[in-house]
């Protein structure tokens with residue numbers, strides 16, 4: 520199937536590693552021009568080189584900066600001649616006990632996982648509607664459906680984004696102009712973040728990393744963790760020309776570990 524992405528411009532936030540990188544790789548592999556961002560320049564540059572080396576890849580640009588800041592967002596947007604596809608992503612907030620979180624912790628989580636994506640959407644969707652094509656994918660979390668104990672900052676901020684997007688995506692001004700906004704909800708994927716969260720859990724519970732890792736893998740119906748390449752492939756399909764009739768949805772990729780019927 521031709522996803523129809525050749526020559527489109529995709530801005531993929533937080534994409535030097537992990538799930539964001541998986542999305543950038545899949546989009547570039549389909550011939551989209553890609554702008555990637557991350558704070559650390561070294562990994563970002565290495566990923567840009569990998570993207571450029573993909574057969575059929577278009578233009579690849581990299582912008583170092585913090586997407587949770589106005590300057591980071593402005594720099595990312597300035598590097599992209601037009602945003603046809605926007606992938607909103609950032610790191611996740613730290614784990615902990617809500618009794619220890621201050622207002623500052625909450626503001627940081629909201630900035631990163633709710634307000635930054637909303638600002639990026641605000642900066643891009645009306646121009647997408649004018650051009651008659653636009654795809655926004657917000658990388659959120661399975662925690663939106665099934666909250667993770669200890670990750671209250673993430674559970675709260677991402678659910679706020681989800682509620683906002685549910686309304687916005689259904690605005691005829693966008694939906695009737697072939698602009699879709701959907702959320703992609705990762706369950707456990709084997710990335711640096713999952714490994715560092717596992718280390719934190721292991722330390723807290725006095726278990727080894729391997730014990731916690733294997734226990735988590737074992738409860739997943741697939742008996743494995745997700746791979747960022749398969750996450751990227753799903754993202755590329757949602758960004759394709761074939762999905763104009765799907766908007767405001769929450770697409771869960773978790774190996775079936777969420778136990779609900781719907």
Ligand code: NAP
Pocket residue numbers: 532533534535536537538539556557558559560562584585586587608609610611612631658659660661662705706707708709710711712713
């Ligand atoms: P990861 O492997 O740690 O990669 C995170 C990427 O985002 C890196 O490229 C990082 O580069 C960049 N980044 C982080 N904060 C940023 C910021 N403020 N501005 C710009 N770039 C930033 O993480 P991941 O596993 O791919 O997770 C991606 C998102 O999915 C996170 O929000 C995570 O909480 C969520 N999630 C992941 C899983 C999972 O199992 N992996 C499950 C549910 C939800 P720099 O550090 O250099 O900026």
